[in-house]
Amino acid sequence: MSTSNGNGGVTVKKYTAKDFQSDQDVRWCPGCGDYSILAQVQRILPELDTPKEKHVFISGIGCSSRFPYYMDAYGVHGIHGRAPAMASGVKTANPDLTVWVASGDGDALSIGGNHIIHSLRRNIGLKILMFNNRIYGLTKGQYSPTSELGKKTKSTPFGTIDYPFNPVQLALGAEGTFVARCLDRDPKHLQQVLLRAAKHKGTAFIEIYQNCNVFNDGAFLLLTEKDTKPDNVLYLEHGKPLVFGKENDKGIRLNGFTPEVVSLKDGKFSINDLVVYDEKSFDMAVLLATFSDRAGFPTPIGVFFAVERKAYEDMMTAQIQEVTKKRGTGDLDQLLKSGNTWVVSAN
Amino acid sequence: MSKTIETLDDVVIRFAGDSGDGMQLTGMQFTNTTAMVGNDLSTLPDYPAEIRAPAGTLFGVSSFQLHFSSWDILTPGDHPDVLVAMNPAALKVHLKDLKKGGVIIANIDSFDDKNLNLAGYQASPLTDNSLGNYQVIEVPITKLTLNALQGSGLSQKEMVRCKNFFALGLMYWMYSRPLETTEEWIKEKFGKEPQIAEANDKALKAGYYYGESTEAFAARFEVKPAQLKPGLYRNITGNEATALGVVAAAHKAGIPLYYASYPITPASEILHNLSAYKNFNVKTYQAEDEIAAAGAAVGASYAGNLAVTGTSGPGAALKSETISLAVMLELPLVIVDVQRGGPSTGLPTKTEQSDLLFVTYGRHGEAPAPVIAAATPADCFQMAYEAARIAIKYMTPVYLLTDGYLGNGSEPWLVTDAKDLPPIPVHFRTDPENFHPYSRNENNVRPWALPGTPGLEHRIGGLEKANITGNVSYDPDNHDFMVHLRAEKVKGIEKDIPLQEVYGEQSGDLLVVSWGGTFGAVRSTVERMRKNGYKISHAHLRYLNPFPRNLGDVLKNFKTIFVPEINLGQLSKLLRTEFLIPVVQYNKVRGLPIRSAELEQAIKDALGGVK
Numbered sequence: 001m002s003t004s005n006g007n008g009g010v011t012v013k014k015y016t017a018k019d020f021q022s023d024q025d026v027r028w029c030p031g032c033g034d035y036s037i038l039a040q041v042q043r044i045l046p047e048l049d050t051p052k053e054k055h056v057f058i059s060g061i062g063c064s065s066r067f068p069y070y071m072d073a074y075g076v077h078g079i080h081g082r083a084p085a086m087a088s089g090v091k092t093a094n095p096d097l098t099v100w101v102a103s104g105d106g107d108a109l110s111i112g113g114n115h116i117i118h119s120l121r122r123n124i125g126l127k128i129l130m131f132n133n134r135i136y137g138l139t140k141g142q143y144s145p146t147s148e149l150g151k152k153t154k155s156t157p158f159g160t161i162d163y164p165f166n167p168v169q170l171a172l173g174a175e176g177t178f179v180a181r182c183l184d185r186d187p188k189h190l191q192q193v194l195l196r197a198a199k200h201k202g203t204a205f206i207e208i209y210q211n212c213n214v215f216n217d218g219a220f221l222l223l224t225e226k227d228t229k230p231d232n233v234l235y236l237e238h239g240k241p242l243v244f245g246k247e248n249d250k251g252i253r254l255n256g257f258t259p260e261v262v263s264l265k266d267g268k269f270s271i272n273d274l275v276v277y278d279e280k281s282f283d284m285a286v287l288l289a290t291f292s293d294r295a296g297f298p299t300p301i302g303v304f305f306a307v308e309r310k311a312y313e314d315m316m317t318a319q320i321q322e323v324t325k326k327r328g329t330g331d332l333d334q335l336l337k338s339g340n341t342w343v344v345s346a347n
Numbered sequence: 348m349s350k351t352i353e354t355l356d357d358v359v360i361r362f363a364g365d366s367g368d369g370m371q372l373t374g375m376q377f378t379n380t381t382a383m384v385g386n387d388l389s390t391l392p393d394y395p396a397e398i399r400a401p402a403g404t405l406f407g408v409s410s411f412q413l414h415f416s417s418w419d420i421l422t423p424g425d426h427p428d429v430l431v432a433m434n435p436a437a438l439k440v441h442l443k444d445l446k447k448g449g450v451i452i453a454n455i456d457s458f459d460d461k462n463l464n465l466a467g468y469q470a471s472p473l474t475d476n477s478l479g480n481y482q483v484i485e486v487p488i489t490k491l492t493l494n495a496l497q498g499s500g501l502s503q504k505e506m507v508r509c510k511n512f513f514a515l516g517l518m519y520w521m522y523s524r525p526l527e528t529t530e531e532w533i534k535e536k537f538g539k540e541p542q543i544a545e546a547n548d549k550a551l552k553a554g555y556y557y558g559e560s561t562e563a564f565a566a567r568f569e570v571k572p573a574q575l576k577p578g579l580y581r582n583i584t585g586n587e588a589t590a591l592g593v594v595a596a597a598h599k600a601g602i603p604l605y606y607a608s609y610p611i612t613p614a615s616e617i618l619h620n621l622s623a624y625k626n627f628n629v630k631t632y633q634a635e636d637e638i639a640a641a642g643a644a645v646g647a648s649y650a651g652n653l654a655v656t657g658t659s660g661p662g663a664a665l666k667s668e669t670i671s672l673a674v675m676l677e678l679p680l681v682i683v684d685v686q687r688g689g690p691s692t693g694l695p696t697k698t699e700q701s702d703l704l705f706v707t708y709g710r711h712g713e714a715p716a717p718v719i720a721a722a723t724p725a726d727c728f729q730m731a732y733e734a735a736r737i738a739i740k741y742m743t744p745v746y747l748l749t750d751g752y753l754g755n756g757s758e759p760w761l762v763t764d765a766k767d768l769p770p771i772p773v774h775f776r777t778d779p780e781n782f783h784p785y786s787r788n789e790n791n792v793r794p795w796a797l798p799g800t801p802g803l804e805h806r807i808g809g810l811e812k813a814n815i816t817g818n819v820s821y822d823p824d825n826h827d828f829m830v831h832l833r834a835e836k837v838k839g840i841e842k843d844i845p846l847q848e849v850y851g852e853q854s855g856d857l858l859v860v861s862w863g864g865t866f867g868a869v870r871s872t873v874e875r876m877r878k879n880g881y882k883i884s885h886a887h888l889r890y891l892n893p894f895p896r897n898l899g900d901v902l903k904n905f906k907t908i909f910v911p912e913i914n915l916g917q918l919s920k921l922l923r924t925e926f927l928i929p930v931v932q933y934n935k936v937r938g939l940p941i942r943s944a945e946l947e948q949a950i951k952d953a954l955g956g957v958k
Contacts, residue, residue: 022806024818056798058646061809069806069819074798076649077808078642079672085639089646089654090798092632093605097650097798115642118635316630323625330627332598333765336591339581340379340528341762346577 015046020055022072033184033210034063037131038070040190041100045073048198050098057100058087060107063138064131064210067102081112084119087126095313098198101128105146106136109165113145116205117174122312123202129194130167130207131184135216153215168289168304171205172282178204179285179305184211185224186301189235193303202311223299236288236302241274244298251275259287261297279306350559351566352523357416358570359424360518363441364433364454365402366395366409369511374411376515380528382582382759385572386415389867391423391940392755396612396695403457403465408440417571421723421867423756425942429521431514433457433488435466442478450482452517454510456489484563488513488554495553499546509550516554523569526551576761583760585724585753586613589657589683590620592731594627595763597653599732600739600771605647605654607632607640609662612695613751614685617657637662641669641682648678651775651797653735657683659751660702661692667710670744672809674714674833677785677793679738679745682706683731686750686863688938697938698752700863701914706746707892707921713830715837717741718892720748722866725760727753730889736771741840742792748891750913752940753864779803784817791836793817838893847895851877851884854904857954860930861911862888862918868941869911876947880958883950891921899926907931909953911946 020042028034045055055073059065061080068075074097078086083101091099108116108130119126135153136142142155146167150159171179178200182190190208197204209220222228230246242252249265251274262269278284285305291297324330360377364370371392381388391412400407414424426446432438434457445451458471472478473485492510499506512529519526530548537544558564583591597604606629608618622631630652634640640656648654658666663684673680686702688694706718717737721730727749734747776782776794779802785793796803805817813820814828849858850873861869866887873885886901888894902908902922910919911933919930933949935941 024806051801053801053804054799059808068808071806073804075806075808076646076676077806077810078645079668079809082638082642082669085634085642086646086649088634088639089605089607089632089643089648090650091646092630092643093603093647093650093652093654094797094799114635115639118639320625320630327626330624332595332627335594335624335627336762336765337579337581339583340383341579341581342383342385343579344385344572344575344577 013051015052017042017046019052020045020072022070024069026070027066028063029214031213032063033133033212034067034131036184036187037129037190037208037210038067040187040194041129042071044191044194044198047195048098054096055098055100056090057102058083058090059102060112061138062104062107062136063212064102064104064129065107081107081110082115083107084112084115084126084128088119088122088124091125092313092316095125095317099126101126103128103130104137105130105132105134105144105167109145109167109170117170120171120174120176120203120205123175123177123309124312125201126203127197127200128203128205130205131210132167132207133210133212133216134219135212137212137215141215166289166293167207168292169286171207172285172289172305176205176305177202177307177309178303180205180303181207181209181301183209183220183224183301189301196303196306200306201314202309223301232298234291234298234300236277236279236300236304238277238279238303241271241276243271243274259291259297279303350564353566353568355568355570356418357414357420358429358522358568359412359414359427360429360431361410361412361427361441361444362431362514363408363410363437364511365436366397366400366407367402368409368433369508370409370411370433373511373515374413376529376532377518377524378413378582378757379532380519380524381413381415382580383528384524385575386417386570387420387573387575387759388413388415388582388757389420389423390414390757391752393939394696403434403436403462405436405440405466408437410437410441415570417573419573419575421871422940422943425944431518433510433514435462435468435472438472439466439468445481447480448482450484451478452484452486452514454488454514455485456487486517486557486563491553491557492550495549496546499549500542501546505543506546509546512547512550513554513557516551517558519551520555520558521564521567523567526555575759579762580759581762582757583725583728584616584755584757585721585727585749586616586685586755587620588725588727588760589721589731589747589749589754590617590624592728593653593655593681593735594621594624594629595728595765595768596732596735596771597628598765599768600653600735600773602773603652604629605632605644605652606630606657607634607643607647607654608657609634609637609640611637611659611662613687613754614657614659614662614683616754617683617685637665638669641666644680645669645673645676645678648673648680649676649798651795653681653739654679655681655683655735657685659685659687659695660689660705663702663706664709670716671710671712671714673744674710674716675809675812676807677742679742679795681731681734681738681745681747683747683749685754686748694938696751698750698864698940699913699936699938700750700865701917701936702748703862703891703914703917704920706748713834715834716744716746716892717837717840718746718748719890720863720888721753722863722887722889724753724756724758726889728760728763732768736769737840737843739771739773740792740843741790741836742795743837748863750864776800776803783815785812786815790839791832841893841896844890844893844895846897847886847888847901849884849886849901852882853884853901855882855884856905856957857883857907857909857950858902858905859883859885859909859911859950860888860902860918860922861885862891865911865913865941868943868946872943872946872950875943876950881950881954882958883954888918891918894925902926902928907953909933909950911941911949913941
């Protein structure tokens with residue numbers, strides 16, 4: 001909703017989080033990490049200068065995909081895995097809309113893997129929130145493509161033999177231009193990253209570690225609990241050295257191409273020896289993405305990679321404008337009567 | 348030297364050669380010229396699924412058949428009068444179709460041991476008297492082309508590639524066609540390669556003058572212009588017509604056209620055509636797969652575009668789940684299925700009518716969707732337009748069935764004037780007062796409410812909708828109500844489509860009922876038989892779900908209902924189910940149009956010897 005500011009311009013109404021809450025009862029399990037994600041999205045939307053009718057939430061299937069029902073905006077709860085495809089249609093048909101995708105590890109990376117990678121490659125302006133709880137929740141507890149190898153689940157009583165994806169690596173490999181990871185239990189940080197994603201031109205991909213307290217409770221406990229978090233989480237900040245630890249006493253340095261965790265306490269290394277994070281460096285992003293799979297390394301949280309590349313929908317518009325400029329606005333009658341034509345006259 | 352000119356009513360020519368010989372191009376050029384001369388015409392391109400199959404092999408043969416006449420014709424013809432065979436394999440593959448006494452123009456330069464061997468000939472058919480029933484004209488096409496192009500500066504290989512233009516020039520002479528249309532085309536096509544342009548032009552003329560000067564041709568022929576309905580014509584393929592039909596519909600509806608597709612034979616030309624129409628408010632999106640194409644189309648429809656996705660059988664199968672979603676969301680969407688031979692990859696470049704039951708029923712749940720079908724290449728324009736009209740008016744996915752024969756085949760199209768196209772009103776909901784996403788108008792149609800409209804924020808999705816509010820509902824009675832409502836909405840479209848017409852008497856012994864691309868073959872057969880005294884009639888269906896509301900009554904008036912199809916009886920099944928009547932089937936599934944002569948025999952059999 002907007003009101004005139006009396007100067008001929010238009011000011012966007014100031015919303016509150018409540019303006020984005022729909023009248024539907026939220027039906028996730030009590031204690032689910034999804035509640036926090038929903039709340040953070042509702043909190044940051046008022047900070048954007050976007051009227052609420054311009055927000056569209058598209059989802060697939062899964063617990064996370066109920067998200068659109070709870071947002072007082074436009075939304076489509078689609079079919080399994082295809083949210084990025086449908087969202088791509090919405091965004092390219094009307095680039096003026098802010099299009100969000102709510103998806104999970106099964107929806108985005110298993111059944112919808114193809115659409116995720118191609119959205120990232122095209123750099124269509126979608127804000128993809130990938131809730132990763134490393135389990136299939138809605139179908140009651142089978143392993144997902146991010147479940148750790150050997151995990152015992154309903155469909156793998158003797159442990160999985162399926163090697164998991166690293167979603168950040170996948171997004172980087174798929175030419176993503178904004179790739180981040182967040183925690184459901186760090187709402188302030190999640191808000192910051194969501195805001196940046198919302199303002200990013202092109203596809204923004206956020207992997208959100210989300211606790212499924214029914215089927216995979218505590219999957220990210222090390223990263224979210226007060227006593228273990230500092231030694232296990234590395235917050236990425238552009239232009240800042242990679243420091244972590246309870247007393248900011250650890251850091252990451254490069255020994256040639258090999259990253260090392262070093263102590264800042266034993267006098268061998270100082271903060272000046274550490275890697276200064278550059279979110280525009282693809283090399284750094286790829287290297288940091290491997291940390292979550294390396295024993296003894298902290299899990300990076302934050303924006304891994306953020307660069308500008310032309311968004312698909314802008315190129316689409318530009319191409320149409322260019323052709324129209326060159327050929328003029330198409331005249332239907334002329335088009336129908338084009339090609340090799342001949343006239344049959346009445347006798 | 349002038350030769351006598353004999354006038355013919357109609358001629359069927361088939362150009363056949365290696366996939367790399369340019370037979371499709373040659374056929375299209377002959378078609379365009381013939382259209383400009385004012386003949387009626389109908390074409391049948393037939394090519395292998397392989398892009399460049401090994402030269403000289405039987406499976407690498409590509410052909411283009413063209414039927415042209417001085418009267419109104421409906422089919423590309425069963426049996427060619429003339430076969431242009433660029434090599435032994437082409438002769439071997441196509442000889443069986445040639446009319447007895449027909450003309451074979453053989454490029455003798457390619458009848459060497461190697462090519463004869465590849466074609467499976469023990470001895471040259473040109474010398475072993477096996478072609479005694481035909482008039483064989485041996486022409487050293489390759490050699491004459493090379494002679495004509497001496498000094499052109501081209502390599503031997505490049506010169507040899509011009510031989511199709513020699514053959515084309517020769518046929519132009521034989522059938523008294525002007526060279527200008529092709530000359531202009533060459534100029535335009537090879538504008539950046541003047542050497543190649545000049546060589547092709549020379550080869551074309553050399554072929555023409557060869558006809559004039561050689562003793563091999565005793566006579567030449569002419570086919571007078573057809574008495575078509577007055578007006579402006581252009582030659583058009585079904586895929587071109589489909590593309591123009593949806594552009595016209597979007598234009599008339601005043602909304603952008605959004606075409607999302609994944610390349611697939613034989614539907615890709617629709618994507619090619621539309622991608623060139625960017626200045627007509629057309630967006631094309633080549634998706635990562637068939638499912639994504641359907642998904643993007645649904646998204647674009649949600650955002651207020653006329654969304655169309657085109658494909659063929661395998662792709663239609665992949666899109667099925669998304670079309671079910673579109674049924675639940677009640678959003679307009681046109682799905683074009685250019686049918687080809689199945690199952691599986693089947694015969695990608697051949698025609699078939701075997702997706703009728705699939706598009707009618709091939710969705711999970713009770714998911715009704717209208718199905719319409721084009722009858723001729725040019726009819727694709729009108730039916731594409733109609734598919735869009737129904738989709739928008741009834742907020743529903745609509746299937747348009749065409750097929751490989753219609754898509755690639757061509758005929759003269761009496762061009763529709765843009766101003767004569769019926770209006771396609773679009774009402775986007777803007778008023779927030781009393782807005783409910785699943786409220787209905789008198790046609791049971793819900794409002795189209797676009798994201799971006801202030802005050803109409805709402806959520807839709809694949810879960811069952813509560814009537815009126817559109818909220819998620821698991822209520823058993825609501826589900827029952829909605830399942831019935833969706834079915835009634837689609838059934839109700841019968842009020843909005845033309846009544847079924849019957850060609851011939853409105854009652855009698857036998858009614859031939861056909862649908863889709865068999866129109867030409869069936870109508871011309873019925874016409875001929877009626878001239879010969881058979882009391883039969885013909886009803887060709889363009890609306891298959893729902894059927895025209897008078898169809899039951901039409902069928903009741905005939906003793907025998909005879910249904911020819913290029914499948915195992917899919918329309919037959921639908922007619923039996925819907926009207927509880929017996930139906931006589933005629934099914935030939937050869938990947939090719941139905942042959943008129945065979946159909947005639949089958950109808951006679953069904954009549955049991957009664958005229």
